[in-house]
Amino acid sequence: MKFAFFDTKPYDKPHFERYGQENGVTFKFFETKLNEDTVKLAHGFHGVCVFVNDTVNAAVIDRLHEFGVKIVALRCAGFNNVDMKHAFGKIHVVRVPAYSPYAVAEHAMALLLASTRKIHKAFNRSKEFNFSLAGLTGFDLYGKTVGVIGTGKIGRIFVNICLGFGMKVLAYDKFPSKELESTAGVKYVELDELLAGSDIISLHCPLTEETQHLIGKEAIEKCKKGVVLINTSRGALVDSEALLAGIKSRQIGAACLDVYEEESDWFFEDNSANIMEDDTLARLISMPNVIVTSHQAFLTEEALENIAETTVNNIISLSKTGQCPNELCYRGGTAEDCKDGKCFA
Ligand code: NAI
Numbered sequence: 001m002k003f004a005f006f007d008t009k010p011y012d013k014p015h016f017e018r019y020g021q022e023n024g025v026t027f028k029f030f031e032t033k034l035n036e037d038t039v040k041l042a043h044g045f046h047g048v049c050v051f052v053n054d055t056v057n058a059a060v061i062d063r064l065h066e067f068g069v070k071i072v073a074l075r076c077a078g079f080n081n082v083d084m085k086h087a088f089g090k091i092h093v094v095r096v097p098a099y100s101p102y103a104v105a106e107h108a109m110a111l112l113l114a115s116t117r118k119i120h121k122a123f124n125r126s127k128e129f130n131f132s133l134a135g136l137t138g139f140d141l142y143g144k145t146v147g148v149i150g151t152g153k154i155g156r157i158f159v160n161i162c163l164g165f166g167m168k169v170l171a172y173d174k175f176p177s178k179e180l181e182s183t184a185g186v187k188y189v190e191l192d193e194l195l196a197g198s199d200i201i202s203l204h205c206p207l208t209e210e211t212q213h214l215i216g217k218e219a220i221e222k223c224k225k226g227v228v229l230i231n232t233s234r235g236a237l238v239d240s241e242a243l244l245a246g247i248k249s250r251q252i253g254a255a256c257l258d259v260y261e262e263e264s265d266w267f268f269e270d271n272s273a274n275i276m277e278d279d280t281l282a283r284l285i286s287m288p289n290v291i292v293t294s295h296q297a298f299l300t301e302e303a304l305e306n307i308a309e310t311t312v313n314n315i316i317s318l319s320k321t322g323q324c325p326n327e328l329c330y331r332g333g334t335a336e337d338c339k340d341g342k343c344f345a
Contacts (some may be wrong), residue, residue, distance in 0.1 A: 231273075
């Protein structure tokens with residue numbers, strides 16, 4: 001079976017080549033992202049393998065269907081870049097529901113510690129033999145309250161890491177976890193209570209119509225003054241303009257961002273020789289209390305290995321049995337959630 005692999009990065013290849021060869025799946029690696037202009041490259045392939053910033057909208061799906069492409073294999077968990085309703089009846093969509101939730105949760109904590117202990121500033125100073133401590137005063141995480149929005153696989157691990165630091169946890173989820181509810185130090189609350197009571201807020205819910213700009217002007221006004229916001233989930237959960245305004249007004253004390261609303265134009269690429277045309281991103285990055293990483297929370301050896309293994313297994317399972325536990329349902333859930341058990345007809 002031949003798959004067109006879009007948005008290839010050097011770190012993707014070794015794992016996919018190895019698992020592909022072992023299982024009879026050949027990947028043709030394209031550096032370009034999948035979109036309306038590049039979809040023609042998928043002609044003649046059984047499937048496409050795509051990542052978070054590839055575009056799988058109605059137009060792209062129609063072209064893939066026209067070419068006889070049968071599978072969209074997402075090598076990520078989030079699927080907000082796929083028009084699931086339009087894909088129904090035309091093409092299978094599979095994903096990697098979890099590759100290393102630890103990688104993302106640990107990155108969220110790494111960002112938080114870097115921010116609160118001003119490691120990013122200290123690193124730059126000591127490179128220039130500037131060993132002054134002025135302006136580097138941080139604060140203890142012990143005893144602070146962290147608000148965790150979305151307590152699925154990643155959110156729960158992040159909660160446990162925070163509990164290990166002696167923090168109190170306020171949690172908010174559309175579907176609270178019974179297990180977490182009974183954990184000492186964790187309290188499920190309504191969103192407004194979480195916003196008002198948290199010193200730190202970390203986002204771990206998916207991007208949906210409902211959660212788009214969950215953290216906007218109104219939500220920011222409800223937060224504690226000086227709150228630290230961490231977003232390792234999806235950029236559009238946060239209204240970037242409102243975030244910038246919140247930082248300028250000092251309502252937001254610091255922001256740790258691994259994702260950004262308009263990241264597909266900039267992230268994952270070396271833009272150091274280009275003029276940054278996104279003024280909001282440029283302004284955010286210029287702030288001393290903002291740390292931006294380029295959607296790298298997932299990037300560990302363990303996660304890359306799991307991503308390649310699960311993606312190849314998804315492809316094999318679908319081609320051999322016509323079914324796959326990681327197939328996405330047109331309603332946007334998983335095959336397991338789908339009551340009639342038929343995600344594709
Ligand atoms: P998950 O599906 O295990 O958990 C998501 C949780 O969010 C669930 O408990 C769900 O009930 C909750 N949720 C759904 N809608 C909600 C709403 N409207 N309000 C509050 N909670 C809501 O997903 P997982 O694996 O924990 O991943 C979370 C997110 O992390 C993904 O959706 C993805 O966007 C992001 N992610 C980011 C990565 C990175 O490299 N930065 C890598 C992997 C995932």
